[in-house]
Amino acid sequence: MRLILLGPPGAGKGTQAQRLVRKHGIVQLSTGDMLRAAVAAGTPVGLQAKDLMAAGKLVPDEVVVAIIADRIGEPDARRGFILDGFPRTVAQAEALETILAERGLKLDAVVELKVDEDILLRRIENRVAEMTARGETLRADDNPAVLKDRLAAYRAQTAPLSAHYAGKGMLKTVDGMAPIEEVAAAIDRVLGRGSSAPARRRPAGRKPVRKRPAARNAAAARKAVGKKSAAKKAGRKTAKKAAKKGRKKAVSAAKRTKTAVKRRKAGRKNGRKASSRRRLTKRR
Ligand code: AMP
Numbered sequence: 001m002r003l004i005l006l007g008p009p010g011a012g013k014g015t016q017a018q019r020l021v022r023k024h025g026i027v028q029l030s031t032g033d034m035l036r037a038a039v040a041a042g043t044p045v046g047l048q049a050k051d052l053m054a055a056g057k058l059v060p061d062e063v064v065v066a067i068i069a070d071r072i073g074e075p076d077a078r079r080g081f082i083l084d085g086f087p088r089t090v091a092q093a094e095a096l097e098t099i100l101a102e103r104g105l106k107l108d109a110v111v112e113l114k115v116d117e118d119i120l121l122r123r124i125e126n127r128v129a130e131m132t133a134r135g136e137t138l139r140a141d142d143n144p145a146v147l148k149d150r151l152a153a154y155r156a157q158t159a160p161l162s163a164h165y166a167g168k169g170m171l172k173t174v175d176g177m178a179p180i181e182e183v184a185a186a187i188d189r190v191l192g193r194g195s196s197a198p199a200r201r202r203p204a205g206r207k208p209v210r211k212r213p214a215a216r217n218a219a220a221a222r223k224a225v226g227k228k229s230a231a232k233k234a235g236r237k238t239a240k241k242a243a244k245k246g247r248k249k250a251v252s253a254a255k256r257t258k259t260a261v262k263r264r265k266a267g268r269k270n271g272r273k274a275s276s277r278r279r280l281t282k283r284r
Pocket of ligand 1: 035
């Protein structure tokens with residue numbers, strides 16, 4: 001599976017990406033994380049990106065495109081990936097299309113987390129206040145003033161990507177303001193469907209039972225077995241009837257034989273009686 005997660009900074013892309021990574025066994029490719037690592041390592045890319053990032057501005061397209069082109073080619077990305085924070089401009093999106101086409105790869109979907117920027121800003125302000133109170137270190141760009149610039153950069157340069165991917169029929173939009181678990185469930189739903197249209201609600205009442213092929217086969221098998229046993233039963237019935245008939249025939253045959261034997265015996269007796277009568281009459 002190859003996905004893009006779109007959404008302004010603070011929308012929860014990272015959280016959802018980590019969950020999808022666990023669920024689908026794919027890797028999360030975050031250009032923000034890669035750039036921060038480059039800054040920390042003091043590489044030429046890091047040196048180029050450092051001030052732009054601290055100011056909430058975008059790093060040049062060619063820099064991030066080169067990073068992503070290398071990363072997608074690594075073995076762990078072969079099973080699939082989630083792009084988090086890339087592309088951020090239409091030029092980056094077009095470069096990505098070329099990179100993927102050259103490698104015979106395709107994107108499965110682009111999921112956009114829709115958020116309310118005012119609520120987002122208040123959330124960041126609260127988080128920054130809490131982290132400062134706990135004495136935790138903050139990211140250089142993790143403060144309300146820089147967040148405003150990052151949101152402005154998002155609106156101007158990244159938001160047009162929604163129309164770009166909607167035009168390709170790949171955009172799936174999810175309400176990013178809902179609780180994390182609900183957002184996760186909504187993402188799973190849109191990824192499970194073929195289109196970006198909102199899920200149609202089923203009218204209240206009984207759930208339609210849609211049989212899967214295996215279930216259909218099982219039902220057909222059950223039906224066939226039913227027919228077979230019916231045939232067996234019918235067969236058994238006929239056999240029973242025949243046996244009964246046979247038994248009746250045998251009984252009546254036996255009866256007939258008995259009667260014949262009786263008659264024969266009676267005939268012999270009568271014959272004997274008659275001859276003795278004849279003898280007696282002769283003597284007389
Ligand atoms: P993020 O962690 O995705 O919010 O990114 C932090 C910062 O890294 C951004 O404010 C930009 O300065 C820079 N950055 C990350 N990804 C990109 C990108 N695709 N294009 C340009 N700049 C980026």
